[in-house]
Amino acid sequence: QKEVEQDPGPLSVPEGAIVSLNCTYSNSAFQYFMWYRQYSRKGPELLMYTYSSGNKEDGRFTAQVDKSSKYISLFIRDSQPSDSATYLCANLNSGYALNFGKGTSLLVTP
Amino acid sequence: EAQVTQNPRYLITVTGKKLTVTCSQNMNHEYMSWYRQDPGLGLRQIYYSMNVEVTDKGDVPEGYKVSRKEKRNFPLILESPSPNQTSLYFCASSFRAGGPYEQYFGPGTRLTVT
Numbered sequence: 001q002k003e004v005e006q007d008p009g010p011l012s013v014p015e016g017a018i019v020s021l022n023c024t025y026s027n028s029a030f031q032y033f034m035w036y037r038q039y040s041r042k043g044p045e046l047l048m049y050t051y052s053s054g055n056k057e058d059g060r061f062t063a064q065v066d067k068s069s070k071y072i073s074l075f076i077r078d079s080q081p082s083d084s085a086t087y088l089c090a091n092l093n094s095g096y097a098l099n100f101g102k103g104t105s106l107l108v109t110p
Numbered sequence: 111e112a113q114v115t116q117n118p119r120y121l122i123t124v125t126g127k128k129l130t131v132t133c134s135q136n137m138n139h140e141y142m143s144w145y146r147q148d149p150g151l152g153l154r155q156i157y158y159s160m161n162v163e164v165t166d167k168g169d170v171p172e173g174y175k176v177s178r179k180e181k182r183n184f185p186l187i188l189e190s191p192s193p194n195q196t197s198l199y200f201c202a203s204s205f206r207a208g209g210p211y212e213q214y215f216g217p218g219t220r221l222t223v224t
Contacts, residue, residue, distance in 0.1 A: 006152075008150075032209070032210045034210065041218075042217065042218070043114075043200050043202075043215030043216055043217055043218055044153070044200070044213075044215050045214075045215065046212040046213070049210045049212075051210065088152070088153065092209075092210070097143070097155050097158060097168060097169075097207075098155070098213065100152050100153040100154075101152060102150065102151065102152035103152055103153075
């Protein structure tokens with residue numbers, strides 16, 4: 001079983017919609033949870049990270065971790081066509097490597 | 111500009127012909143890593159380096175070698191490439207390991223082995 005599971009999509013939403021992206025993880029020892037965004041033909045870039053449980057908000061983006069259910073979510077409010085990308089969740093294992101989900105492809109249509 | 115550079119960006123080669131993909135960062139980062147990205151499999155770590163002369167295997171190290179002789183450089187070596195190493199490769203670096211330090215990714219190297 002892969003340590004981080006993520007629905008690959010694709011997910012298509014109209015501009016202005018609220019987007020919910022989700023991951024589950026298996027190792028309860030994980031402490032740091034991250035979301036990376038990858039545009040086509042580019043390397044991933046860090047969007048947000050959270051430590052342990054709870055919510056973190058940054059502009060239109062909210063990251064949420066529920067450690068009791070081992071569930072990680074990223075919410076995008078007022079989605080824009082420029083948000084069209086692949087979103088990768090990741091968490092830190094022993095401190096040396098990121099475990100990435102397979103990524104969810106998001107398309108925001110005007 | 112802070113960045114991770116990789117060369118070449120695109121490479122087509124034949125089975126068995128040794129090749130090196132270079133990676134360089136200008137941020138004085140301690141931690142560097144190589145990933146491969148394949149459809150349906152996502153990003154998987156090949157090798158990582160905690161600092162100069164300190165390297166270790168990731169999830170998929172078979173068929174690859176690395177070295178870290180200088181802090182800024184972390185080349186990926188394929189001694190005898192095979193078609194199953196056709197993939198998109200990313201180098202990444204971060205301030206250090208062991209925390210939520212952002213990993214900065216290079217632009218990627220698309221390798222095709224025929």
